[in-house]
Amino acid sequence: MSDCIFCKIVEGQLPCNSVYEDDEVLAFHDIRPFARVHFLIIPKAHIATLADAEPAQERLLGKMLLLAPRLAKEQGLEAGFKTLVNTGRGGGQEVFHLHMHVFGGGDPVRPV
Numbered sequence: 278m279s280d281c282i283f284c285k286i287v288e289g290q291l292p293c294n295s296v297y298e299d300d301e302v303l304a305f306h307d308i309r310p311f312a313r314v315h316f317l318i319i320p321k322a323h324i325a326t327l328a329d330a331e332p333a334q335e336r337l338l339g340k341m342l343l344l345a346p347r348l349a350k351e352q353g354l355e356a357g358f359k360t361l362v363n364t365g366r367g368g369g370q371e372v373f374h375l376h377m378h379v380f381g382g383g384d385p386v387r388p389v
């Protein structure tokens with residue numbers, strides 16, 4: 278989608294601090310971290326919210342979920358981490374391109 282920030286990041290039109298990329302998924306550090314380590318895992322395809330995901334995307338969603346512990350460990354969160362998927366305006370979602378927050382470690386810089 279032309280006006281979607283995360284699509285622009287996927288397309289290389291906006292920069293990001295990437296931690297993982299393959300043909301379906303991108304992960305990059307959040308610009309406003311909640312914690313010492315805070316990154317986002319997104320599908321490259323534009324899915325506006327978790328509520329818009331379809332059964333055909335089940336494998337993709339599973340892939341995102343399974344990437345969380347792997348990337349968290351690589352980012353130094355061996356002791357554990359939190360995940361968060363804000364969904365819709367009522368769920369506090371600001372960027373309408375599905376993303377999973379993965380964060381932890383150190384002192385939170387702002388409350389979750």
Ligand code: DGP
Pocket residue numbers: 282291293294305306307308309362363369370371372373
């Ligand atoms: P939310 O939609 O509320 O689940 O959170 C969106 C998150 O996306 C928020 O923590 C800040 C982050 N964010 C917004 N714009 C950018 C950006 O251009 N680059 C990066 N790296 N993160 C962004």
